[in-house]
Amino acid sequence: MSATNIVWHKASVTRMRREELNQHKSIILWFTGLSGAGKSTLAHAVEERLFQMGCRTFVLDGDNIRHGLCADLGFSEEARTENIRRVGQAAKLFLEAGIMVLTAFISPFRNDRQRVRSLVPHGEFIEIYCRCPLDVCETRDVKGLYKRARAGEIKEFTxxxxxxxxxxxxxxxxxxxxxxxxxxxxxxxxLLFGRGIIKTAA
Amino acid sequence: MSATNIVWHKASVTRMRREELNQHKSIILWFTGLSGAGKSTLAHAVEERLFQMGCRTFVLDGDNIRHGLCADLGFSEEARTENIRRVGQAAKLFLEAGIMVLTAFISPFRNDRQRVRSLVPHGEFIEIYCRCPLDVCETRDVKGLYKRARAGEIKEFTxxxxxxxxxxxxxxxxxxxxxxxxxxxxxxxxLLFGRGIIKTAA
Incomplete structure (x- = not known):
């Protein structure tokens, strides 16, 4: 750019200014649990409620990640770790952007989740365990994945x-x-209200 | 989840509803040009202006991508292509989230930029060429990279x-x-005003 007397500060739009504009804090809501435990359903239901409260939100899940950002990855342990790493980094960008980002991935490995948690300041990673017994998830089997896994058609199925x-x-x-x-x-x-992330309780 | 009579629609918070809440359309502003051409400076200056207009924005650039989402990638032609692919996919997520996302990467290869453009509907990828002669960029050499490239310390420098x-x-x-x-x-x-992305001109 041509010289001007203005000293330009890069990245002048900070997370704090975004949060002020949005009237809520940004946060990572990390839903984890077995396939069929209801992670994605719950994440989208929470998003709907937050949206109706005027919050800026976004859900990262298999639908928008596995066909896009992580389309090059398979389902080996190594690939799943890289998948969660990238989801964590994407979530961190949304956090920085002032958004309440909800992620819905099985994310079965404790270390992978811990690594994401360690990316952001204390209290900005909220781990939500969607707990549901395996046999219940398997009975639901909404996507028919358990049947295929039992038949040996899917390897390394959580x-x-x-x-x-x-x-x-x-x-x-x-x-x-x-x-x-x-x-x-x-x-x-x-939980979000109790932690001062949003200003209204349920 | 327990059965209820409610038929739950996943992803009920659509891009259209987000845009309505934000009072502007979402868009990808893709800044491209040589190192030192002013891409990142311009992107952040545009963001500041848009933010002051109440727009929801975010800048993806080397600072928040190369140390995060793409920390595993080097600078070979193949790695740069993968870098731009991931940036494109991340930008697409922000687009879906109702955000005006600005990207500031050299992105030297036409095919790589074209691939990102083809990810989103027509008109939602705005390519902004920050044009500046090489010798001017090299004279500025804000980061000292050209000097190092001339000395052979950086390979494959654009x-x-x-x-x-x-x-x-x-x-x-x-x-x-x-x-x-x-x-x-x-x-x-x-340009954004002329295309109906925002409601106020400069």
């Missing part, structure tokens, strides 16, 4: 042929076998 | 040892050698 490492101290545990969607959403909203 | 493929038909060409930052920002803002 809960069948690959481990799911339960969160030890998640910020929230939602029992999706027992609770309705509405009750589950309320639990998340009240 | 303009020195790797080609920069000029855009053939960018939506906007900004002559950053001649224009002030303010004039350059005005040009971008007026």
């Amino acid at each position: 809960g069948i042929s690959s481990p799911y490492e339960e969160p030890i101290a998640p910020e929230l545990m939602v029992d999706t076998e027992q609770l309705t969607i509405e009750q589950s959403v309320d639990a998340v909203i009240n | 303009g020195i040892s790797s080609p920069y493929e000029e855009p053939i038909a960018p939506e906007l060409m900004v002559d950053t050698e001649q224009l002030t930052i303010e004039q350059s920002v005005d040009a971008v803002i007026n």
